[in-house]
Amino acid sequence: MNTVMTSENLTSGDIVINGSVGTPFCDDAKMSMRNVNVFYAENQAIHDVSLDLAKNQVTALIGPSGCGKSTFLRCINRMNDLIPQCKVTGSFVMDGAELYAKNMDPVLLRARVGMVFQKPNPFPKSIYENVAYGPKIHGLATSKSELDEIVETSLQKAGLFNEVKDRLDKPGTGLSGGQQQRLCIARTIAVSPEVILMDEPASALDPIATAVIEELISELKEKYTIAIVTHSMQQAARVSQKTAYFHLGKLVEMGDTKQIFTNPSHQLTENYISGRFG
Amino acid sequence: MFENNIKGHISKQFDMELETVREHLFKMGGLVEKQVQDAFTALVDGNDKLAKKVIKRDSKVNALELKIDELCTQILAQRQPAASDLRLIITIIKIITDLERIGDEAEKLAVAAQNVKEKHISADREEYQYFSALGELILEMLKKTLDALARMDTDDALEIIKQENEVHERFDELLSYLIDCMKKKPKTIKSVLSITWSARALERMGDHIQNINEFIIYQAKGRDIRHLDLDKLIATLDEDF
Amino acid sequence: MTKQDPQTMPRSAVTEKIELGLAKRHRRENIFRAFGLTAVIFGFILVFFLLFDITSKALPAFHQHWVKVDVNYSEKSLRYAAGDNLADLSYRNTLRKSIYETFPEVKARRDKRQLNGLFSSNAEFAIKEHLIANPDHLGTTQPVWVRVDDDVDVYLKEVEKLGEPLVRIDQKEAQWIKTLVDNGAIEKRFNIEFFTSSDSREPELAGVRGALTGTFLTMIVTLVLSFPLGVAAAVYLEEFAPKNRWTDMIEVNINNLAAVPSIIFGLLGLAVIINLFGMPRSAPLVGGIVLTLMTLPTIIIASRASIKAVPPSIREAAMGLGASRVQTTFSHVLPMAMPGILTGTIIGMAQALGETAPLLMIGMVAFIVDVPSSFTDASTVMPVQIFLWADSPERGFLAKTSAAILVLLGFLFLMNASAAYLRRRFESK
Numbered sequence: 001m002n003t004v005m006t007s008e009n010l011t012s013g014d015i016v017i018n019g020s021v022g023t024p025f026c027d028d029a030k031m032s033m034r035n036v037n038v039f040y041a042e043n044q045a046i047h048d049v050s051l052d053l054a055k056n057q058v059t060a061l062i063g064p065s066g067c068g069k070s071t072f073l074r075c076i077n078r079m080n081d082l083i084p085q086c087k088v089t090g091s092f093v094m095d096g097a098e099l100y101a102k103n104m105d106p107v108l109l110r111a112r113v114g115m116v117f118q119k120p121n122p123f124p125k126s127i128y129e130n131v132a133y134g135p136k137i138h139g140l141a142t143s144k145s146e147l148d149e150i151v152e153t154s155l156q157k158a159g160l161f162n163e164v165k166d167r168l169d170k171p172g173t174g175l176s177g178g179q180q181q182r183l184c185i186a187r188t189i190a191v192s193p194e195v196i197l198m199d200e201p202a203s204a205l206d207p208i209a210t211a212v213i214e215e216l217i218s219e220l221k222e223k224y225t226i227a228i229v230t231h232s233m234q235q236a237a238r239v240s241q242k243t244a245y246f247h248l249g250k251l252v253e254m255g256d257t258k259q260i261f262t263n264p265s266h267q268l269t270e271n272y273i274s275g276r277f278g
Numbered sequence: 279m280f281e282n283n284i285k286g287h288i289s290k291q292f293d294m295e296l297e298t299v300r301e302h303l304f305k306m307g308g309l310v311e312k313q314v315q316d317a318f319t320a321l322v323d324g325n326d327k328l329a330k331k332v333i334k335r336d337s338k339v340n341a342l343e344l345k346i347d348e349l350c351t352q353i354l355a356q357r358q359p360a361a362s363d364l365r366l367i368i369t370i371i372k373i374i375t376d377l378e379r380i381g382d383e384a385e386k387l388a389v390a391a392q393n394v395k396e397k398h399i400s401a402d403r404e405e406y407q408y409f410s411a412l413g414e415l416i417l418e419m420l421k422k423t424l425d426a427l428a429r430m431d432t433d434d435a436l437e438i439i440k441q442e443n444e445v446h447e448r449f450d451e452l453l454s455y456l457i458d459c460m461k462k463k464p465k466t467i468k469s470v471l472s473i474t475w476s477a478r479a480l481e482r483m484g485d486h487i488q489n490i491n492e493f494i495i496y497q498a499k500g501r502d503i504r505h506l507d508l509d510k511l512i513a514t515l516d517e518d519f
Numbered sequence: 520m521t522k523q524d525p526q527t528m529p530r531s532a533v534t535e536k537i538e539l540g541l542a543k544r545h546r547r548e549n550i551f552r553a554f555g556l557t558a559v560i561f562g563f564i565l566v567f568f569l570l571f572d573i574t575s576k577a578l579p580a581f582h583q584h585w586v587k588v589d590v591n592y593s594e595k596s597l598r599y600a601a602g603d604n605l606a607d608l609s610y611r612n613t614l615r616k617s618i619y620e621t622f623p624e625v626k627a628r629r630d631k632r633q634l635n636g637l638f639s640s641n642a643e644f645a646i647k648e649h650l651i652a653n654p655d656h657l658g659t660t661q662p663v664w665v666r667v668d669d670d671v672d673v674y675l676k677e678v679e680k681l682g683e684p685l686v687r688i689d690q691k692e693a694q695w696i697k698t699l700v701d702n703g704a705i706e707k708r709f710n711i712e713f714f715t716s717s718d719s720r721e722p723e724l725a726g727v728r729g730a731l732t733g734t735f736l737t738m739i740v741t742l743v744l745s746f747p748l749g750v751a752a753a754v755y756l757e758e759f760a761p762k763n764r765w766t767d768m769i770e771v772n773i774n775n776l777a778a779v780p781s782i783i784f785g786l787l788g789l790a791v792i793i794n795l796f797g798m799p800r801s802a803p804l805v806g807g808i809v810l811t812l813m814t815l816p817t818i819i820i821a822s823r824a825s826i827k828a829v830p831p832s833i834r835e836a837a838m839g840l841g842a843s844r845v846q847t848t849f850s851h852v853l854p855m856a857m858p859g860i861l862t863g864t865i866i867g868m869a870q871a872l873g874e875t876a877p878l879l880m881i882g883m884v885a886f887i888v889d890v891p892s893s894f895t896d897a898s899t900v901m902p903v904q905i906f907l908w909a910d911s912p913e914r915g916f917l918a919k920t921s922a923a924i925l926v927l928l929g930f931l932f933l934m935n936a937s938a939a940y941l942r943r944r945f946e947s948k
Contacts, residue, residue: 077839079835079838079839082834082835082838084761084762107841107842107843108841109841110838110839110841111840111841114839114840115835115839117832117835117836117839119832121830121832121833121835121836122836123833123836123837123851124854124855133837133840133842133850134840134841137840137841137842137843137846138841184836187836188839188840191840191841233360234358237360261360261361261364262360262361262364262365262500263361263365263500263501264361269361270361270362271286273360273361274287274359274360274361274362274363274364275287275288275289275292275357275360275363276286276287276288
């Protein structure tokens with residue numbers, strides 16, 4: 001796969017990215033990605049990335065804009081299927097099953113691998129409807145009371161129930177930004193996924209709402225495997241156990257967050273983390 | 279090089295803040311070196327005036343420590359440094375504590391110099407030799423350490439760490455000689471004790487110098503090598519780099 | 520602290536420079552605003568004049584003059600023999616005799632004919648209906664109100680001094696009318712028949728019900744065909760179709776279709792729908808199909824724009840939960856796009872509502888007296904009716920034309936109002 005890389009995108013300044021350093025693999029992996037390449041028409045967005053998402057851990061994907069971290073995240077639950085001309089090669093394995101296999105239904109996959117987006121995007125419907133939508137389409141509740149219960153527990157897990165219990169029939173778009181994002185998280189966990197992907201979940205929020213979301217992420221990792229793309233390195237340092245640094249579509253370094261933020265091995269990681277990128 | 283550790287941030291302001299810290303650190307290093315040098319000279323030559331100067335100047339060292347601490351705190355609060363920047367700040371905060379302690383030890387020497395001015399060490403040729411051998415060694419190590427710090431040179435730092443045994447050897451030599459002295463001439467016990475204390479201060483300086491060098495290695499390599507014995511230390515460094 | 524007067528505060532060179540140009544900038548702004556305001560006011564004035572003109576011209580059409588005739592239902596004049604059906608009697612004769620009795624001084628044949636002309640040709644049917652409703656009046660003389668002729672009606676509405684001759688009413692007729700008015704035999708009534716009867720050659724009898732029903736039926740066909748087709752096409756093109764040369768071509772063609780002169784669609788309707796498929800001419804069904812062809816591009820273009828404007832984040836949210844494309848489209852994208860789709864639909868429907876040219880081609884221009892009762896009955900539509908009346912020489916149709924325009928505008932207003940109501944409901948959801 002390395003043969004497709006040109007000398008131009010191999011280097012950044014004089015620093016060569018020669019495969020990834022650190023520890024991208026782990027023993028208790030929930031998902032394993034191997035030799036992933038992603039193309040948008042003629043452009044290669046991801047070059048030969050291999051890494052694991054450790055079970056019940058938060059893995060942070062960091063890197064400068066356009067480094068491919070969001071693209072990679074969206075490949076994990078096949079959201080990139082929606083983009084014409086997007087071609088994905090390599091293997092994505094979750095619990096031993098290949099996600100890009102012909103008989104893997106993306107609808108089922110997305111129910112198992114939920115996603116939270118950068119901008120809070122509640123449906124223009126009531127808070128209740130927002131959370132109930134997922135269980136409804138998948139037929140997870142057989143009765144109204146069962147659905148009520150799913151909605152309530154999901155909102156509780158997202159730490160939102162007490163704030164909205166009196167106005168479940170009010171539109172979700174009327175909540176504050178942070179509440180909307182927690183509503184989106186509640187909506188995602190209402191389907192009981194195994195993995196939650198978060199694409200810059202707090203980038204549109206104020207520091208207090210951000211702190212609430214980060215706290216929530218720390219709690220959620222007890223039950224879910226989480227991958228989070230973030231531009232805030234401090235956030236990655238706070239919420240994640242593993243950090244992967246992407247640069248120009250390549251995985252430069254991956255390892256324990258503690259180590260990445262105090263003593264990264266690769267010069268590019270060092271430069272990015274200490275604010276010397278550019 | 280130290281320079282490389284502070285240059286090249288997207289925020290030039292950050293570069294400048296680190297540069298200010300560096301200037302203060304070097305100033306403090308220079309000042310401490312001078313303190314040790316002068317205190318040692320004052321003690322050996324029985325120079326009361328010089329000793330006084332040293333005691334007076336110690337407050338300057340303390341003020342610099344406070345200043346650098348404040349600068350580092352501000353950087354931590356405002357810049358939330360990571361990776362090598364984080365290690366640099368941590369290293370500086372730790373190093374200045376050691377520098378300040380070295381300054382304190384120098385002050386002790388100066389105080390001792392004031393006390394022993396009548397029967398100063400040079401009167402007895404042999405104990406002078408032992409004492410100044412220890413002092414010269416410490417001075418040389420301190421000088422080398424400050425150079426290593428300026429260049430963030432881990433090889434030099436490692437060399438200095440290896441010298442630690444030498445310090446202990448010389449201290450032990452001096453000590454056994456002094457014990458002999460005390461046995462032979464109980465009259466001299468008071469002055470010999472004073473020398474012992476001074477020697478002890480010099481030995482302490484050696485320990486602080488070791489600490490500084492350990493932090494230089496931590497900053498450069500990201501490895502905490504404190505409390506390792508020398509063989510293990512070298513093994514760790516070899517294995518990693 | 521006292522605040523400094525902005526005029527005396529210290530200024531930098533830059534501030535002074537900005538100040539120099541400030542007056543000019545403000546002036547420009549004011550001029551632009553004035554322009555905008557003028558445009559709006561001008562538009563309002565035009566609309567106001569239009570409405571005022573139409574309304575003032577239409578008002579006479581809502582009233583009709585009636586004349587009282589003392590009808591002598593004598594068995595002789597009715598040529599009634601016992602057992603005859605009341606519907607088959609000689610009412611024209613009876614009416615004439617009764618009229619002559621009212622004006623005994625009129626002897627000459629020509630005058631008599633003129634006198635008869637003052638009454639609507641419908642009058643004989645009016646006295647017939649009266650007798651059928653009251654069979655016991657046979658053999659008695661009864662006052663019966665009948666319509667005046669349209670010329671008399673116009674004369675009565677327009678003349679300033681009774682007895683003076685005016686258009687199509689000469690001195691003699693004017694005097695007769697004056698006599699009738701003086702006797703209290705003329706009465707002005709609200710013309711309910713304008714809404715309840717269909718087209719007629721006689722202006723005093725003509726109404727809009729047939730055309731209105733035709734319009735209604737045609738619009739239903741258009742809406743039922745074009746809305747689902749248009750939305751389905753838009754949804755498919757936006758959400759499901761692959762983006763390639765074919766879809767590009769389709770898009771270009773849809774845009775072109777919106778610009779095709781409407782009469783072409785009429786020709787298409789004539790050639791294909793009537794001649795090829797053998798559908799009945801002049802029928803609302805065919806009219807609706809033709810108007811659908813015309814409305815579709817508008818609805819498709821508006822719907823596509825509206826679907827495109829739905830934030831992709833909503834789609835991502837639904838897909839991310841595992842909703843299928845169809846589920847995403849129908850439960851999230853369409854409801855959010857609905858206000859825009861409805862706006863496009865109402866614009867298209869309004870276009871169709873006012874369209875005449877294509878309907879002329881498929882025969883909806885025919886003179887049709889009966890109110891259409893099904894989608895395949897021959898009928899006409901409001902704009903065609905207006906066109907027909909405007910084309911008629913009788914002065915009575917002048918007011919009717921304006922009144923029909925008012926009715927059409929009212930219909931349009933109702934349509935818009937219902938769309939606005941629906942839109943509001945979708946938006947609040």
